[in-house]
Amino acid sequence: MTGPEAANRAFWDADADDYQATYGATLAAAPEAWGIWRIPEATVGALGPVTGLDVLEYGCGAAQLGLALAARGARVTGLDLSVAQLGHARRAAAAARQPLPLVAATATATPFADASFDLVVCDHGAMSFCDPERTVPECARLLRDGGRLVFSTGTQLCYLTWDATTGRQTRKLRAHWQPRWVVAADGGTVDVVWSHGEWIRALTAHAFTVDDLVELLAPPDARSTHDFAPAAWAQRWPAEEIWCATRRPRSAT
Ligand SMILES: C[S@@+](CC[C@H](N)C(=O)[O-])C[C@H]1O[C@@H](n2cnc3c(N)ncnc32)[C@H](O)[C@@H]1O
Structure with missing residues (x-):
């Protein structure tokens, strides 16, 4: 593992300790x-039934x-x-008395066999x-035919309007649009902020059909301890989005 990973x-x-404490x-x-904003999955409906x-x-x-999905x-x-x-996950699973296999690996090179999962x-x-x-492609490898990939991420809009000099979310475009935008973040890490077109092309090229893109607005009573997108901003413009895609059958790819 090198570079940003x-x-x-x-x-x-x-x-980790500070993050979980906060x-x-x-x-x-x-x-x-x-x-x-912890918008309930029951409202969003991105995952569907997960039993079994x-x-x-x-x-x-x-x-x-x-752990919540395991409880379901x-x-x-x-x-x-x-x-x-x-370590936090292990302690939470023990406290919930919920068996939860945990694997330490980078997402780009996982140790699982092909077609091990129904949902990533x-x-x-x-x-x-x-x-x-x-x-x-790693998710396409891991998923069974018809399996689903569902993930949330920050929107380009949110990053484009972030003023890095003042550290504030603004209503003006502060950065140039880039289709495959990778934003330098804390401690040498990066945030991947690809455009919708690039996500659609990558998912489609790697055996997925895009089912939905759910843009999340902050609810009227929203409160958050995050410094990412203040509520008043995120009530007007989506700061987060959820991608929902289905793995195409291998016979069709
Ligand atoms: C912002 S946290 C989100 C986790 C959880 N959903 C939450 O809300 O707290 C991002 C997580 O992604 C993990 N992560 C970052 N890069 C990763 C990679 N290359 N492979 C696997 N996990 C990674 C981090 O270690 C961290 O636990």
Whole structure:
């Protein structure tokens, strides 16, 4: 592992305790929900029924989402490249008395056999931090025919209007649009902020059919402890989005 992925591991290993101290309770209070506003999956409907499915949470952190899906009858495996984050997941699974296999590996090179899963899911997980030219084919390899890839990420709009000089979200375009935009972030890590066209082309090229793109607005009563997209901004413009795609049958690719 080199470059941004190695930086990501170092960053998350160092930051895991602070991250979970800041956000863990909010995530655990609304585990089956999306993004910084914790919009319920029951409202969004991106995942559908999960009972009996083999599910991979792809960049699981403390696996709050994975544990909630396991409680609904899915067979969930959590994958993360940060051993410190996985320590939080292990303790959360033990506290919930929920068996949850956890695997330390980078999302671009996982140790699972082909066609191991029915659903690969992440909420601001590995899809947001790795090269989609590597994660998308890896997800296509891991999914069974007809399996689904569902992931949330930040929108280009949110990044385009971020003023890096003042550290504020604004209403003006502050950066040049780039189709395959990779934004330098804390500690040598990167945020992948590809355009919609690039995501559609990558997913389609690697055996997926795009089913939906759900743009998330902050609810009227939204509150968040994140410094990413203040509520007043995110009530007007979507700061987060959820991609939903289905793996095409291998016989058809
Ligand atoms: C913002 S957290 C989101 C996790 C969880 N959904 C949450 O809301 O806390 C991003 C997670 O992705 C993991 N991650 C980043 N790059 C990764 C990679 N290359 N492979 C696997 N996991 C990765 C990080 O270690 C971290 O746990």
